[in-house]
Amino acid sequence: MSESDETLSEILANNFKAAFEAVSGHAYLVRTQAEVCDLILKIAQEAGAKRVALAELPDSVMDEAESKCTAKGMEVLRPPYQTDTALGEIDQVQVGVTGARFGIAETGTLAEVVFDDTSRLVSALPRTHIGIVHARDLVETLRGSAARMTELYAENPENIMVSYISGPSRTGDIEMILTLGVHGPEHAHAILILGDDA
Numbered sequence: 001m002s003e004s005d006e007t008l009s010e011i012l013a014n015n016f017k018a019a020f021e022a023v024s025g026h027a028y029l030v031r032t033q034a035e036v037c038d039l040i041l042k043i044a045q046e047a048g049a050k051r052v053a054l055a056e057l058p059d060s061v062m063d064e065a066e067s068k069c070t071a072k073g074m075e076v077l078r079p080p081y082q083t084d085t086a087l088g089e090i091d092q093v094q095v096g097v098t099g100a101r102f103g104i105a106e107t108g109t110l111a112e113v114v115f116d117d118t119s120r121l122v123s124a125l126p127r128t129h130i131g132i133v134h135a136r137d138l139v140e141t142l143r144g145s146a147a148r149m150t151e152l153y154a155e156n157p158e159n160i161m162v163s164y165i166s167g168p169s170r171t172g173d174i175e176m177i178l179t180l181g182v183h184g185p186e187h188a189h190a191i192l193i194l195g196d197d198a
Contacts, residue, residue, distance in 0.1 A: 017192065031193070041072065043128065056098045096129050098112055101148075129189070131189070
């Protein structure tokens with residue numbers, strides 16, 4: 001990555017962080033895989049998690065995160081998930097951790113791309129979700145994400161599901177009062193990786 005690319009990635013990462021936090025999320029900028037896994041453990045401990053689920057992450061991240069969490073007495077679930085039991089298992093998880101294919105700096109949005117519903121449950125069912133994205137995979141605007149989406153659908157014409165995640169779940173349906181966590185996670189965290197170590 002050239003110095004100008006690195007500078008642009010950091011600018012986009014800071015813009016993403018500001019936008020994500022503006023919608024009640026928590027965002028962190030890190031450089032190494034060790035920092036990513038330390039943050040996963042810290043957030044899981046703060047959430048009082050007994051069970052953590054992982055999906056759509058590199059094996060090295062899953063291995064290290066699993067090692068750190070199990071050392072603190074947490075049970076860790078990871079792919080492959082069985083279709084017939086995944087719903088019940090993941091419904092008992094307090095923290096879900098997923099990788100995002102890319103992010104949108106303008107809106108503080110994680111674009112999660114999966115090819116089966118069981119992985120999608122990891123970001124949708126637990127009360128706390130942690131999304132992880134490389135800063136180099138951020139696009140500046142929602143409109144600018146269209147080309148990325150077109151490529152993804154061209155490469156995967158079947159069984160692809162994309163979720164746009166911007167902060168915790170929210171609704172204003174109940175007496176027009178904004179409420180977090182009704183239809184999904186109540187707490188949302190985004191970890192943006194600035195370095196190439198993860």
